[in-house]
């Protein structure tokens with residue numbers, strides 16, 4: 001593997017954050033095959049650069065490095081790990097402007113959203129810097145006088161991670177921050193579309209003083225993703241696997257992890273209901289739907305997917321949502337000032353959204369606004385009325401800027417409809433009836449519930465899904481548990 005000299009540390013321009021090698025053992029390395037793959041800007045199709053197309057052999061090498069580093073990293077104190085994580089987070093904030101430009105360039109979301117993601121991502125490092133010091137064991141009351149019963153919490157070991165393109169920075173710190181705080185080491189594969197944000201984070205981790213081998217990033221193309229994933233899932237040296245992405249890939253990785261009985265965290269697809277009850281403040285619900293639906297051009301796993309509106313306020317809601325979409329949303333290159341809707345990630349995503357609109361219209365939905373591609377990877381933010389449960393946009397995760405609006409009559413009916421899917425990530429509802437707020441919050445079958453709020457993610461709260469939306473929790477004080485093993489120690493022979 002040939003090493004390259006990275007640019008000098010300190011505050012710098014976005015272009016100097018473009019690292020074109022993978023990061024293993026604190027060094028910038030090429031793929032052992034010498035192969036690379038191209039990364040394109042989704043807004044204009046222009047080449048950003050090329051990064052190593054690593055394979056199973058490179059991954060196994062990175063795993064060995066991480067395993068070796070784990071032997072010393074697990075012996076560090078929580079205070080030491082905390083200080084390094086805190087500095088890593090501070091560096092993200094200090095370089096937020098330039099990192100945001102890089103993120104927008106490779107992923108497409110508007111600059112303001114990229115800056116928001118950088119702040120959110122740095123927030124996980126701050127949080128886990130604090131939580132590192134709160135990993136505490138227990139001394140249990142003993143039922144036998146000559147014994148003392150202790151519970152220790154220890155780092156689980158080398159943690160494999162696979163992250164998606166929609167949050168190329170925050171999904172890394174949400175996972176790696178928790179693992180490193182717990183005393184684990186990391187081998188991470190970012191998405192093919194967005195390796196640069198991951199590599200920039202490696203440089204900042206190095207600058208923060210995180211030792212070689214603790215954080216390793218293996219880049220690869222979509223063609224190599226399955227062999228890299230398999231190497232992580234099947235390695236006996238990797239004792240934890242964490243994935244964010246589609247449900248279909250999550251299920252595959254879960255099967256692969258069975259061979260070594262790894263602890264697995266999965267953050268998978270959603271199909272979030274967004275319910276507007278009769279008592280709701282309709283204007284507030286419209287604003288909530290704008291955030292829940294159109295953030296990241298609809299490409300988040302917690303985006304509102306099925307918008308159920310009570311029949312008595314249906315027409316008012318549809319008209320107000322469409323008017324707000326037309327007034328407030330501007331499609332364009334995320335780098336351009338004023339853009340609120342960047343491109344979708346690639347052509348395949350645009351084709352999927354077009355197919356959803358066509359399917360809905362064929363089955364009786366009406367296009368209230370939008371509905372068409374705008375060329376390249378751009379798609380008009382779209383509001384569809386008269387949507388029904390048999391349409392693809394109700395049954396599948398849309399992952400794009402289509403707001404499909406369904407009618408309902410009763411609370412009982414809509415809660416049952418909301419819970420009909422195999423997904424259970426996020427759910428939202430607007431109501432001013434206190435009894436209803438408690439009932440519905442408790443009855444929705446999802447890991448996250450927004451009550452009179454459309455954007456609810458914060459580093460401090462647990463994030464994760466029920467049913468086929470996932471396993472485990474990230475963020476908050478719960479996130480670090482995923483990277484810890486519990487050990488019961490029985491001390492006997494005492495008088």
Ligand SMILES: NC(=O)C1=CN([C@@H]2O[C@H](COP(=O)(O)OP(=O)(O)OC[C@H]3O[C@@H](n4cnc5c(N)ncnc54)[C@H](OP(=O)(O)O)[C@@H]3O)[C@@H](O)[C@H]2O)C=CC1
Nearest residue numbers: 163164190191192221222225226229245246249268301399
């Ligand atoms: N929960 C969430 O936040 C996300 C949900 N999705 C859902 O998935 C749909 C498709 O998006 P897509 O990007 O294809 O999602 P994927 O699940 O394919 O991608 C997520 C990550 O998994 C990797 N990956 C893909 N196939 C494998 C494999 N066989 N073994 C190991 N790793 C693999 C990807 O690598 P590579 O990029 O190289 O393919 C990427 O790093 C979206 O429309 C959306 O519905 C997508 C992204 C995030």
Ligand SMILES: O=C(O)CCCC(=O)O
Nearest residue numbers: 166167244300301302457
């Ligand atoms: O789409 C995702 O996987 C992450 C959602 C971002 C968030 O709200 O944390």
